[in-house]
Amino acid sequence: MAGCHTRCLPIVALLVAFLHGSFCHSGVNKNSDLQRKIYAEVHNAPACVRLLNATGTVGCAADPVAAPLLPLGNAATDPVPDGRMVVVSEDQLSIVLQRLQADAALHERVKGILVIRGSPASLTPADRFPLAAYAPYSNQGFAWNQNGTGVSMLDIGPVPVFLLEGVMAAQAQQRAEHNAVKGFNGPLHEAELDATMFAAGNASACITQGSCLPLGGHSVWAALPPMPVSGGDSKPIVIVTAGIDSTAFFHDRTKGADAPLSGLIAMLAAAEVLGNSSYADVYRKRLVFAAFAGEPWGYMGSKRFLWELHSRENSTLGLSLEQIEQVVEIGQVGRAADKSGQSAFYLHFQREAQFGAADDLVKAFLRAGDDKAEVSEASSHNPGIPPSSLMSFLRVKPSISGVVLEEFNTHFINPFFQSRLDANISAEAVTSAAIVAARALHETAYGTSEVPPLKIARSAVHATVAALVGCLLMGEPGLGCPLADELISPISRPEPAHYISTLPFLGQDSQDPDIAMKMDIERFIWNFLASRTASGPVAGSAGKQGGCDFSSRRCEEGAVCVGFRAVVKGSAGRGRCLRGTAKYVPSYSTRFGCKDCQQGNPFQWALSNSSLDWEAASAWPPDPMWTESNWPPGGVPSYKFYQREADGREIYMLTAGIFVTLLSFAGTTAAQAVYQRQLKQR
Ligand SMILES: *[C@@H]1O[C@H](CO)[C@@H](O)[C@H](O)[C@H]1NC(C)=O
Ligand SMILES: *[C@@H]1O[C@H](CO)[C@@H](O)[C@H](O)[C@H]1NC(C)=O
Ligand SMILES: *[C@@H]1O[C@H](CO)[C@@H](O)[C@H](O)[C@H]1NC(C)=O
Ligand SMILES: *[C@@H]1O[C@H](CO)[C@@H](O)[C@H](O)[C@H]1NC(C)=O
Ligand SMILES: *[C@@H]1O[C@H](CO)[C@@H](O)[C@H](O)[C@H]1NC(C)=O
Ligand SMILES: *[C@@H]1O[C@H](CO)[C@@H](O)[C@H](O)[C@H]1NC(C)=O
Ligand SMILES: *[C@@H]1O[C@H](CO)[C@@H](O)[C@H](O)[C@H]1NC(C)=O
Numbered sequence: 001m002a003g004c005h006t007r008c009l010p011i012v013a014l015l016v017a018f019l020h021g022s023f024c025h026s027g028v029n030k031n032s033d034l035q036r037k038i039y040a041e042v043h044n045a046p047a048c049v050r051l052l053n054a055t056g057t058v059g060c061a062a063d064p065v066a067a068p069l070l071p072l073g074n075a076a077t078d079p080v081p082d083g084r085m086v087v088v089s090e091d092q093l094s095i096v097l098q099r100l101q102a103d104a105a106l107h108e109r110v111k112g113i114l115v116i117r118g119s120p121a122s123l124t125p126a127d128r129f130p131l132a133a134y135a136p137y138s139n140q141g142f143a144w145n146q147n148g149t150g151v152s153m154l155d156i157g158p159v160p161v162f163l164l165e166g167v168m169a170a171q172a173q174q175r176a177e178h179n180a181v182k183g184f185n186g187p188l189h190e191a192e193l194d195a196t197m198f199a200a201g202n203a204s205a206c207i208t209q210g211s212c213l214p215l216g217g218h219s220v221w222a223a224l225p226p227m228p229v230s231g232g233d234s235k236p237i238v239i240v241t242a243g244i245d246s247t248a249f250f251h252d253r254t255k256g257a258d259a260p261l262s263g264l265i266a267m268l269a270a271a272e273v274l275g276n277s278s279y280a281d282v283y284r285k286r287l288v289f290a291a292f293a294g295e296p297w298g299y300m301g302s303k304r305f306l307w308e309l310h311s312r313e314n315s316t317l318g319l320s321l322e323q324i325e326q327v328v329e330i331g332q333v334g335r336a337a338d339k340s341g342q343s344a345f346y347l348h349f350q351r352e353a354q355f356g357a358a359d360d361l362v363k364a365f366l367r368a369g370d371d372k373a374e375v376s377e378a379s380s381h382n383p384g385i386p387p388s389s390l391m392s393f394l395r396v397k398p399s400i401s402g403v404v405l406e407e408f409n410t411h412f413i414n415p416f417f418q419s420r421l422d423a424n425i426s427a428e429a430v431t432s433a434a435i436v437a438a439r440a441l442h443e444t445a446y447g448t449s450e451v452p453p454l455k456i457a458r459s460a461v462h463a464t465v466a467a468l469v470g471c472l473l474m475g476e477p478g479l480g481c482p483l484a485d486e487l488i489s490p491i492s493r494p495e496p497a498h499y500i501s502t503l504p505f506l507g508q509d510s511q512d513p514d515i516a517m518k519m520d521i522e523r524f525i526w527n528f529l530a531s532r533t534a535s536g537p538v539a540g541s542a543g544k545q546g547g548c549d550f551s552s553r554r555c556e557e558g559a560v561c562v563g564f565r566a567v568v569k570g571s572a573g574r575g576r577c578l579r580g581t582a583k584y585v586p587s588y589s590t591r592f593g594c595k596d597c598q599q600g601n602p603f604q605w606a607l608s609n610s611s612l613d614w615e616a617a618s619a620w621p622p623d624p625m626w627t628e629s630n631w632p633p634g635g636v637p638s639y640k641f642y643q644r645e646a647d648g649r650e651i652y653m654l655t656a657g658i659f660v661t662l663l664s665f666a667g668t669t670a671a672q673a674v675y676q677r678q679l680k681q682r
Contacts, residue, residue: 189642217587347361349401
């Protein structure tokens with residue numbers, strides 16, 4: 001029943017509202033305690049929030065506003081009179097938003113938008129070519145995401161937009177219909193919305209004022225075989241990448257199942273397969289599994305990784321750009337399977353001579369197909385690689401040979417890219433992708449012509465994939481899964497967050513696994529990769545004397561502390577020292593840094609120019625500097641529904657008021673008793 005505390009309260013409020021409403025069409029009362037019970041009210045609601053980038057604002061920021069509800073059946077044509085709060089299905093949200101952009105007068109008239117969940121055949125608020133400016137080719141009009149509406153990047157300004165969930169959606173519809181049936185005469189149902197945002201202008205301004213925080217988190221990488229204790233060696237490096245997080249119009253409602261979790265889960269499972277085999281020690285090349293955070297935001301994770309690599313930060317210790325020869329990205333693979341479980345994958349790569357030739361990688365992948373997975377080259381009529389982290393690598397080092405494994409050939413087949421409906425993936429498809437990738441990486445890393453075959457038990461890979469889907473994508477078990485319990489102490493048990501959200505501060509040491517600094521999913525990926533790529537326990541280390549932690553019982557050089565659970569006190573929370581290499585790499589705009597960090601002052605974000613020369617050398621597009629506005633504490637964004645009295649009913653109100661108050665108290669007491677009994681039963 002996790003989450004019921006927050007979900008049950010509005011139900012109690014509704015119950016009372018119902019009791020109340022059945023005796024009297026009233027909702028106006030000055031007693032604020034009572035008011036809270038009468039009104040149907042939701043705090044911390046999913047809403048359109050304001051993001052700020054280098055040049056301006058995106059999303060919504062609105063002072064509290066109240067207006068009667070208007071049902072909008074046909075968003076394209078229905079007239080909207082002045083001062084209405086429109087209730088619209090999510091199928092039609094993009095149409096409403098595009099109408100507002102095109103019609104300034106309409107933008108003035110609409111006071112807010114309440115969105116009801118629907119079941120559209122397609123929903124993708126991303127652009128038709130997401131992040132086109134980063135492409136290593138000029139055809140930026142190519143529609144990889146054919147149904148993309150681009151509304152996620154609109155500056156909607158002072159019109160609040162909320163997603164209604166559960167009983168509140170039905171409430172809004174009923175109230176709006178009631179208003180329509182009554183012809184907007186008499187007592188009307190209204191909504192009051194609060195989407196107050198503190199930041200305005202642009203990212204430079206708000207970071208300097210402290211009214212916003214950078215979007216940010218941590219990427220993770222791990223090496224197979226692990227780095228030698230003495231530091232790096234000269235083995236060529238094959239980077240294997242996937243993304244961690246996604247976004248949606250209502251950011252924190254994203255699930256990112258196909259993009260990027262299907263690729264991430266396939267990569268994690270492939271790492272387990274390869275780590276299980278005994279070949280890693282004889283690989284001529286080193287595999288580096290890298291899960292990048294923040295890629296939807298100007299490829300923030302891979303860009304920051306390359307910048308930290310260039311700046312020789314501890315987060316990339318042992319790696320160098322010179323050694324990186326190949327990049328294999330596992331993109332959207334979760335919808336690759338047909339009904340019979342047969343999957344089709346496509347290899348995307350840059351064919352032009354100025355980029356590293358991908359022939360060897362392509363051949364290895366073509367050979368890796370089997371009777372469950374058909375692997376082919378993507379169409380040579382494509383302008384080049386689809387949106388991917390590989391774009392970052394090719395920008396900084398064009399001689400890298402890279403491929404992106406995808407479920408699509410010429411355009412996304414996932415109709416829900418970067419929307420909350422990207423929620424479904426096939427474990428068969430992800431299993432096939434993991435096996436294909438493992439075989440191809442084995443051949444690539446082995447590095448000679450006589451490659452011994454890699455033994456793979458499909459059922460074991462399937463079990464790992466299913467477990468990872470349960471941990472990372474499901475509400476149940478979510479991070480309450482056994483796999484997570486072995487590795488971390490999740491601070492929230494259900495499904496992990498799939499939106500990167502903000503990075504409040506940087507720790508002294510980027511590797512600190514403190515729960516205040518690292519999200520659950522980041523610590524899970526770090527521990528999973530560290531445990532699967534490690535070559536074995538370290539003898540005579542903290543591991544033997546009651547386990548390791550991140551303070552007094554650190555593992556020796558060249559070892560990682562796996563399974564350290566900071567919130568479990570004493571030896572039970574300690575981890576095991578394994579010979580391995582795994583690192584966190586911060587992910588946030590290259591244009592931000594810590595203000596006066598060396599002085600021991602409290603942490604404060606500031607602007608930084610230190611990356612500008614490096615960015616200019618590779619002609620990066622201007623850094624978007626993504627930030628999220630701060631908003632007032634205590635429940636914003638929030639909304640409530642109530643019924644306003646028609647004019648001239650005040651006298652009636654006065655006489656009815658006392659009666660109503662008494663009834664409400666009775667109802668409240670009854671409802672609270674019910675609620676408390678439920679609490680006890682749990
Ligand atoms: C950002 O806002 C500041 C302060 O309003 C302004 O001086 C600056 O020109 C803006 N920068 C951009 C790129 O618009
Ligand atoms: C920054 O926001 C503006 C809207 O204010 C938008 O037009 C622009 O595309 C955004 N920049 C990037 C790099 O996304
Ligand atoms: C685009 O949307 C239509 C329906 O709106 C859907 O039938 C189609 O499959 C979608 N195409 C893609 C590539 O998602
Ligand atoms: C996910 O798949 C299941 C079964 O295939 C289906 O019932 C469900 O509607 C799908 N959900 C979404 C969001 O596509
Ligand atoms: C890897 O090895 C472990 C331990 O033997 C086993 O439980 C697991 O199923 C294996 N994973 C794969 C994908 O083969
Ligand atoms: C980087 O690593 C070195 C050697 O392990 C250490 O001395 C130094 O403090 C680290 N720097 C930071 C910023 O953590
Ligand atoms: C960055 O460079 C600009 C232009 O040269 C300068 O005005 C600004 O003060 C610099 N900012 C920092 C933080 O160094």
